[in-house]
Amino acid sequence: MSVRRVRRGEAAARPAARRVIPGATCAELAATYDAVLIGGGLQGVALAYELAKRGYGRLAVLDAAYPGSGASGRNGEMIRSAFASEEWIGLFDDSLRRWQILSAELDFNVLFTRAGYLLLASTPEALAAAQGNVALQRRHNLHVELLGHDDVRRLCPEMAPAMIAGAVLQTDAGFAHHDATLWAYAQAAARLGVEIHPYTTVTAIGATGGAVRSVTTDRGKISTSVVVDAAGGQARAVAGLAGVDVPVEVFRLEAMVTEPLAPFLRPAVSSPAIMGYCHQTTRGEFVGGTEPDVPVPCESIRSSLDGARDMATKFVRLFPRLAGVRMMRHWSGIVTQTADVAPILGRAPGIDGLYLDCGWVYGFVGAPAAAALMAELIATGRTPPVLAPFGIERFATGELIRETSLVVAAAGESVA
Ligand SMILES: Cc1cc2nc3c(=O)[nH]c(=O)nc-3n(C[C@H](O)[C@H](O)[C@H](O)COP(=O)(O)OP(=O)(O)OC[C@H]3O[C@@H](n4cnc5c(N)ncnc54)[C@H](O)[C@@H]3O)c2cc1C
Numbered sequence: 001m002s003v004r005r006v007r008r009g010e011a012a013a014r015p016a017a018r019r020v021i022p023g024a025t026c027a028e029l030a031a032t033y034d035a036v037l038i039g040g041g042l043q044g045v046a047l048a049y050e051l052a053k054r055g056y057g058r059l060a061v062l063d064a065a066y067p068g069s070g071a072s073g074r075n076g077e078m079i080r081s082a083f084a085s086e087e088w089i090g091l092f093d094d095s096l097r098r099w100q101i102l103s104a105e106l107d108f109n110v111l112f113t114r115a116g117y118l119l120l121a122s123t124p125e126a127l128a129a130a131q132g133n134v135a136l137q138r139r140h141n142l143h144v145e146l147l148g149h150d151d152v153r154r155l156c157p158e159m160a161p162a163m164i165a166g167a168v169l170q171t172d173a174g175f176a177h178h179d180a181t182l183w184a185y186a187q188a189a190a191r192l193g194v195e196i197h198p199y200t201t202v203t204a205i206g207a208t209g210g211a212v213r214s215v216t217t218d219r220g221k222i223s224t225s226v227v228v229d230a231a232g233g234q235a236r237a238v239a240g241l242a243g244v245d246v247p248v249e250v251f252r253l254e255a256m257v258t259e260p261l262a263p264f265l266r267p268a269v270s271s272p273a274i275m276g277y278c279h280q281t282t283r284g285e286f287v288g289g290t291e292p293d294v295p296v297p298c299e300s301i302r303s304s305l306d307g308a309r310d311m312a313t314k315f316v317r318l319f320p321r322l323a324g325v326r327m328m329r330h331w332s333g334i335v336t337q338t339a340d341v342a343p344i345l346g347r348a349p350g351i352d353g354l355y356l357d358c359g360w361v362y363g364f365v366g367a368p369a370a371a372a373l374m375a376e377l378i379a380t381g382r383t384p385p386v387l388a389p390f391g392i393e394r395f396a397t398g399e400l401i402r403e404t405s406l407v408v409a410a411a412g413e414s415v416a
Pocket of ligand 1: 041042043044063068071078202231233235238255332360362366
């Protein structure tokens with residue numbers, strides 16, 4: 001795997017693009033920064049914002065293309081914290097608390113819609129597991145309700161009855177707008193002095209004496225003692241520039257949006273039975289994605305006919321009224337996935353000043369908390385307890401996180 005170079009057309013578009021991307025700068029790179037964040041996705045930009053809030057010094061976010069060009073501008077926008085493990089609940093509920101006030105904090109409407117998040121159970125076995133999860137979630141003060149068949153029918157009258165055994169409803173979760181969220185963080189970070197440099201590809205990380213010293217880009221070399229790998233689908237290649245192996249595989253996820261429809265779906269819905277997730281926007285479009293039962297590693301963001309067919313078939317099965325509705329757009333993005341599907345957050349082994357913020361499959365909902373907690377680690381040197389289980393060490397010690405409520409398949413094995 002190697003670092004992706006910017007295509008010729010993209011390079012030509014650089015000056016114009018820099019002017020229109022919220023928060024991005026046209027300035028030259030400085031010779032020195034206190035921290036360099038590689039990747040202008042939600043993780044890199046939100047972390048830069050949190051570091052700037054702490055007055056961390058001169059900060060640069062570098063992106064090989066434009067901020068939000070990776071998975072952060074391509075995701076399904078689903079937001080919940082009702083997971084099945086202490087570790088995921090700890091991190092993601094911290095995030096959900098931050099989502100509730102994010103528009104006010106960033107002074108930009110991220111369109112967080114607290115419409116509820118329904119995790120559907122389609123079999124008695126899935127419902128029994130959900131019951132156990134709800135008990136754990138309530139111990140963590142999550143706002144969750146266990147719904148039976150009739151309750152779900154009342155909430156989602158257009159859902160196929162045969163798909164419904166019951167569900168967990170998280171009442172204060174929902175969805176937001178992915179572009180608005182990225183732009184909100186980028187503009188807020190820029191207001192605090194963060195430099196967001198689009199079309200700037202990192203090609204080398206210099207480390208001597210066991211510590212980070214520099215990053216080299218296609219626009220020049222920068223001195224710095226702190227580097228964060230937030231390079232999304234390229235995170236393994238970027239860590240490899242410093243000789244660090246990040247155990248992730250890259251997978252393509254596909255999503256789609258229909259023509260606007262009269263309101264028929266209030267909450268966000270995830271269904272492990274069809275490995276799908278969806279919501280209806282306030283403009284009426286039905287947005288969602290489905291995944292294959294066994295994912296095949298793939299670094300291409302070319303959308304596939306198989307993907308479109310899979311989504312159309314499964315969503316019509318879940319909501320029969322979608323039959324005949326027009327799919328307006330269909331797109332793909334890539335995510336990096338670890339063996340336990342949890343992100344890698346913390347210090348990189350063996351190199352002072354190198355941090356990892358990658359391996360994300362739920363990196364949209366997780367961004368607000370990960371950013372704040374990673375900023376705390378970088379600024380104070382102390383790992384916040386909620387972050388501790390997500391360190392890269394777990395792959396050496398075997399202390400993987402067991403999370404069983406994900407609507408995504410682990411490589412080679414379905415975990416839904
Ligand atoms: C179809 C789809 C649906 C999804 N649905 C959801 C969902 O509903 N909820 C949820 O929480 N998550 C969802 N996700 C996952 C979520 O989008 C990601 O986990 C999240 O966006 C990751 O953010 P990131 O900042 O780590 O990576 P990205 O957004 O991928 O950003 C990484 C950036 O790094 C840059 N980069 C790479 N290499 C270099 C380099 N050498 N130099 C400089 N820059 C570099 C890239 O250009 C890119 O902009 C979905 C993803 C997809 C694709």
